Amino acid sequence: MAxxxxxxxxxxxxxxxxxxSDPDERLDILAAFVAAGRERGDRVICFTSAVNVDDLRTDLLLRGLDAGPEVSVLPSDRLWGDNVAPxxxxxxxxxxxxxxxxxxxxxxxLRITADMCWAARPQANAExxxxxESEVARLFEDGRFTAICEYDRESFDxxxxxxxxxxHPRTVAATVYHEDPLLRICRQHVPPGVRVAGELDHxxxxxxxxALAEAVRLDQDVHLNLNQLRFIDAGAAAVILRTAANLPDQRRMVVVCAEAVETALIAAGAADIPALRMLVRHGER
Incomplete structure (x- = not known):
């Protein structure tokens, strides 16, 4: 294994x-890859299939990555031109x-991200x-072509x-701080911080x-993505509030979450933490 x-x-x-298997994690890794390419001076193309072109452009824009002339988002079927099938x-x-x-x-x-879901379509020949994947390997020989091929675990056997x-010579993945059947805590790259999914208790x-301590050490502002968090109790909420309250002056924590999680954080005292800002799905607080 790579x-x-x-x-x-x-x-x-x-x-x-x-x-x-986590669309948020996939998008975060893709966004970090695009950002690194822009910083290096590469041309970047994102070929997408499972997510439509407009939605992917919007998702990148929300992470501060406007699709300028150096970044293109294209449907995967552009890869095979006028052919009926890949x-x-x-x-x-x-x-x-x-x-x-x-x-x-x-x-x-040139760097590309290629959504490989095209290979799972009925008209695609698995061969x-x-x-x-075998023939494209020759493009990497001189170090001027870089690529991530994306495989959704739900689409492939x-x-x-x-x-x-x-x-693939390498596999790419998020840095995972904790994972069990109920909870996953991992590094988020764009914007930099921590992503939490599942159920979180004391x-x-x-x-x-x-995880938050490392984000405080590495990042100017701490971005805490709780979009996929279904439950949080008072003990875990207190950890978030304590971290935000102890941030040095001029630094802040930005929490992105659903309304139920926002309610729990407010009950724990979020309104009393000046450095804490909450962005709530379907609204902002």
């Missing part, structure tokens, strides 16, 4: 596989042309996925996911405290 690498440690010329040779040829054009336009290289892991408060 070694797991944090997205912010990928190097030019890397060919990485992302297998995901063809590996056509896809590799198109990417070769895009790389040449990017270099001709003065970019340092084309195997050929594509275990055999295909295992193959994807084997043919018995797991230490894991949350450790």
């Amino acid at each position: 070694p797991t690498t944090a997205v912010d440690r990928l190097q030019p010329g890397d060919h990485a596989c992302l297998t995901f 063809a590996a040779a056509t896809m590799v040829e198109l990417l070769t042309r895009e790389l040449r054009q990017a270099l001709s336009d003065g970019y340092r290289g 084309q996925l195997l050929v594509f 275990p055999v295909t996911l295992g193959y994807a892991s084997r043919v 018995t797991r408060a230490n894991a949350l405290s450790d």
Whole structure:
């Protein structure tokens, strides 16, 4: 199995596989990959299938990544041009042309994200996925082409996911602070901070405290994404409020959450913490 690498440690010329089940985690990794490409001076293309083009552009914009001339979001079927169904040779040829054009336009290289859900469609020939992943490898040889291939675990069988892991030199994943059947706490890259999903109570408060402590150390402002949090108790809420209250002057914590979580944080005393700002789904507080 390919070694797991944090997205912010990928190097030019890397060919990485992302297998995901959490759409938020996928989007965060994709956004960090795009941001790194822009900073480096690469041309960036995001080929999307499971998420439509407009929604992905909006999601990137919400993370501060406006799709300027150096960033394109395209439907996956653009990869196979005028063909009715995906063809590996056509896809590799198109990417070769895009790389040449990017270099001709003065970019340092080309980086792409490819939503591989096209391979799970009825009209797709499964063999084309195997050929594509094999043939595209030659584009990475001079370090000017970088890519993440995205595999949704709900769309592919275990055999295909295992193959994807084997043919990619690297796999990319979020840094995980805690994971069990009820709770997942991991690093968020864009905006930088911590993402929590599931159910959070006082018995797991230490894991949350450790994750927030690293965010305080690494980030100017702490972004805490609780969008996928279904439950929080008073003990866990107190950890969040204590971290926000102890931030140095001019720093703040931004919490993104659903209304039920906002209600729990307010009951715990969130209104008394000047450094705490809450952005609530379907509204802002």
